[in-house]
Amino acid sequence: MFASTIARRFLSANKKQTFFIIFGIALGVAVQIFVGSLIGGLQQTLLDRTIGNSPHIVISSTSDNPQISNWTGPVQSIRGISGVSTVATVQDGQAFVTNFTKDALVLLRGFDITEANKIYGFLDKIYEGRAPASVNETIVGKEMQKQHDLELGDTLELQINLANPFDTRNVTIVGFYDLGVAAVNKLWVITKKQTTTGVFGYGTNITSINIQVADPFEAKTIATSIKALIARPDLDVVAWQEQNAQLLSGFQAQSISTYMIQAFVLISVVLGISSTLAITVVQKSRQLGILKAMGTNDKQASNIFILEGAIFGIGGTSLGILLGIFMFWGFAANVKDSATGGPLIYFVLDWNLILISAVVAIIACVIAAASPALRASKLSVIEVIRNG
Incomplete structure (x- = not known):
């Protein structure tokens, strides 16, 4: 309770910085969801147009x-x-x-x-x-x-x-x-x-x-x-995958590309949060020193920054999910197939992808706060007083 109160006060003390951090996380999550949904929608569209109105398995005579x-x-x-x-x-x-x-x-x-x-x-x-x-x-x-x-x-x-x-x-x-x-x-x-x-x-x-x-x-x-x-033995059973190997290879390449993009976005978000919170520890060293002098222990001091990371993660992820879905909806609704006039890509949301992206982003934000939290726990009151 104490750590959460202090964490909220630290965040509200610099609202502009808090906003930009949360918005940066939201953009990262939104890009993950948009790219993942875009590739998923593209695969679903290609699959439907390739085998949607055709048999998936054909049995014929050998x-x-x-x-x-x-x-x-x-x-x-x-x-x-x-x-x-x-x-x-x-x-x-x-x-x-x-x-x-x-x-x-x-x-x-x-x-x-x-x-x-x-x-x-x-x-x-x-x-x-x-x-x-x-x-x-x-x-x-x-x-x-x-x-x-x-x-x-x-x-x-x-x-x-x-x-x-x-x-x-x-x-x-x-x-x-x-x-x-x-x-x-x-x-x-x-x-x-x-x-x-x-x-x-x-x-x-x-x-x-x-x-x-x-x-x-x-x-x-x-x-x-x-x-x-x-x-x-007189019948041959053939699935569509055997006749569309190139399409499957394309799907696999798209999926790998998606994972790579999501990984790099996640790494950039983690580095951004970690560096920002590290700066915050320095900026708030005097306040932390006063709190420690008043009886705040090392665990409580570190929990302040862990909670800040969690707040950043939850806030940024929530906003990012909404932004990502809106971006994908806007793309699917406005980009048309020139041949048919219909949507170029189906608007299909993969809720498993969204859930995984959200959980990973929140965990990543908490992990990103670990280093600043450790630094805060090791902060010495004597050192703060000595440095003014």
Whole structure:
């Protein structure tokens, strides 16, 4: 109680210095939170745009025959795995559209539309028309529509067997989608599985199992669990990390850069507080000498500066958190993606990062006060009197 009272009086005696110290700490904490949140938001944005509307794990055949039989049991088992959020079965096959000005290769993809929508978000990406509801109804992408001047109700004549040009199937366009990837919009013709079953003769077989998980970074671990669970050597289980190694390397480099920046900011804050409090010990040596002459012991004298460090840490950290969040919000709200007009980076706060930054900053401030506190405890009353 005594030490805290004296600490507050010392701080209030020089309000300008106290303000600048707290503001300096706040800036340091704000930079830590801003940079950490910025990198985290950037990673979340890149991850969402790369795999947000695509499967995190794909199971396909290891043989030349793409068809997967006896898939019902494995799918039910996969749905029971912790962390798996969506499982969708797919029937894929290549076909040539022969009634375009020039024959075009397309990928006819048969889904359970409701099931697959949880992964791909088809229903939200249809900008004209509707989703396929019946056999032989399809939706095609924006690039395909523009390139071939397609309209709702147009028919696509699909040739499956190149050896027999008269073996064709007709499907009707009932909608147009935009998945945000030009190559996909140009290639995919999306329909119900009943259509692909009839076109390719798959029967009850499928060609792949698409899986989405709650935490994308756990996909590789879950893929390993799936492989062990289904124990099918004829099936290949691939997580998105295996196909996006460069993206993961970029994330790791960004994270390391963030930690380096935060470390240097923290070091500068610690040095600033330590040097300021050391000067304060010299400035307040007369007052400390008087207090010691009146009975203040060494521990109480050192506690005065430890408490000052704690007050600086708590005050600066609290202000820094608010300032850091405000800076990140301002950046996310005002910096737009020139291509889409939407936010360039998602405003996603990592509360674990904020909590860790706050705790580390407060502890660092207390540690920074240790040296001045030790000096204060060793201050001799006789030396103070001798030096006037």
